[in-house]
Amino acid sequence: MLRVGLTGGIGAGKSTVANRLAEHGAVIIDADLIAREVVQRGTEGLAEIVRAFGTGVLDAGGALDRPALAAKAFADEESRRTLNAIVHPRVGARTAELMERAAPDAIVVHDIPLLVEGGLAPHYHLVLVVDADPEVRVARLTDARGMTEADARARIAAQSTERQRREVADVWLDNGGHTEIVLSEVDTLWADRLVPYEANVRLRRPRPPLSPVIAEYDPSWPEQAGRVLARIRAAVGDRVERVDHIGSTSVPGLPAKDVLDLQILVPSLDAADGIADTLSEAGFPRAEGEWCDESRERDGRLPKRFHFGGDPGRPVNLHVRSPETPAWRVALLFPAWLRAEPAERDAYAAVKRELANVHEGGSTLAYADDKQDWINAAFDRAEEWAERTGWTP
Ligand SMILES: CC(C)(COP(=O)(O)OP(=O)(O)OC[C@H]1O[C@@H](n2cnc3c(N)ncnc32)[C@H](O)[C@@H]1O)[C@@H](O)C(=O)NCCC(=O)NCCS
């Protein structure tokens, strides 16, 4: 099952996007709908609301008077917190039930306005954010929905900001223009990313080999890595010692293949085997076969475990290493040294560019082999630097 989080500020177009995803076959779990169910007449949820807010929030028929409660909830933070504390745990429990019920090959889209506020982003395989300018949203809500301008603005003020949503967004859907524009983006997203991602995770499918194309440094690489690392942490918790962004994409200014290298440090390779299924399910299918780091001593091969990111839109290599071999420390040292020594970083960039030219259209393995000579010599300089500066992992 692929879990997709879909969020956006009020009136941005979540329902518009969710409806299109449903037409493609996604299973939609609608948080607003569940929030209504758990406070229907006769529920324990509604009784609690009445205890907290009084019978003034009931209509003549004894059901929740939503506008009356909205007037309180969006006017002051304390009331909203009280309401959230009653409704959210119930919504959470019901959501978990519905998720459990989805088929193993389902693409489940959780349409949830308060994804950011709830800190839920790391629990999805992918987070989609629909956005439109607040003024556009206010106009849509007042025109099409008949909401008052004051209510629309009060709700916008009660929600997270565009910047906070950007931090969690794997996919940013701009719905400031015609609906057809965002819908066509959704169609492409479904076919090119969500469908293959789901299959990759369910079938534990490895990623096809990448060609050694070197991209210019992308300043969003560290943020992208941060999102992936948060997902890994949420999945494996304290069964791992640490998780880090390693490799060239962790060195600002260094061109690199557009694949994020991440490292998980586990106490032992047995522990790596113990988290393999959890990682696979979380979106990082384990790669079959034996994986080793090259040892600089001639005798040694340094075993590790290896997982691929299943998301075709964000290539990830996940190296699972243990202190049983020294490779984990070197993997942290090398980029730390390049970050500290810009001249070495630039020299490395030149080597990469040259070799990428030589091996253009060819095999990534041959490229990596050739690069290793420079790297082996560089390791010595990095070790000297570590000694000199007292660097520790
Ligand atoms: C206050 C209530 C009664 C107002 O009902 P109303 O029918 O006017 O709005 P509805 O529930 O359809 O929500 C419409 C939109 O308002 C925004 N909104 C709703 N609740 C909240 C909240 N607690 N904080 C911020 N925004 C909210 C969302 O963008 C949502 O999509 C209702 O929104 C509610 O019970 N909210 C608390 C539960 C909640 O947090 N729901 C959000 C999803 S879990």
Ligand SMILES: Nc1ncnc2c1ncn2[C@@H]1O[C@H](COP(=O)(O)OP(=O)(O)OP(=O)(O)O)[C@@H](O)[C@H]1O
């Ligand atoms: N691109 C667009 N152009 C014009 N109107 C739009 C566009 N996208 C959505 N709308 C309209 O704006 C309103 C809000 O859209 P929608 O219901 O999809 O937002 P939402 O994010 O689900 O809102 P809520 O947070 O209230 O659930 C709807 O009336 C919808 O028809």
